[in-house]
Amino acid sequence: MSEITFTRTSIRPSVNTAWFQTPQSVLDHINSTYRMRDGDLLKTEVMLSDDKLTMSLINTWRTADAHAACLADPVIAANIAAMDAYNSQHNIQVILG
Numbered sequence: 001m002s003e004i005t006f007t008r009t010s011i012r013p014s015v016n017t018a019w020f021q022t023p024q025s026v027l028d029h030i031n032s033t034y035r036m037r038d039g040d041l042l043k044t045e046v047m048l049s050d051d052k053l054t055m056s057l058i059n060t061w062r063t064a065d066a067h068a069a070c071l072a073d074p075v076i077a078a079n080i081a082a083m084d085a086y087n088s089q090h091n092i093q094v095i096l097g
Helices: 024-037 064-072 074-089
Strands: 004-011 041-048 054-061 093-096
Touching (some): 004 064, 024 041, 024 064, 064 074
16 A cells, blocks of 8 residues: 545634644544654644644555544544534635545
């Protein structure tokens, strides 16, 4: 199987609107489970537009199955649900690709 790149682009209405902050415990879980233990998450890159309204999070995974397994992880699923609720509440548009 080949690597897969997944991009999540968020567009906020104003620089006064804070981005969702993933809790450190979730970041630790991602690092320990998907980076260090399995090595499935190969690379993460964050890009911010010059006007600071658009942020892209680009993750490269070893396989599509590894990415799917991460999305099925209850810790990750709960974080995505919290992020989606926050973004909806704060009018942050999300484009998945």
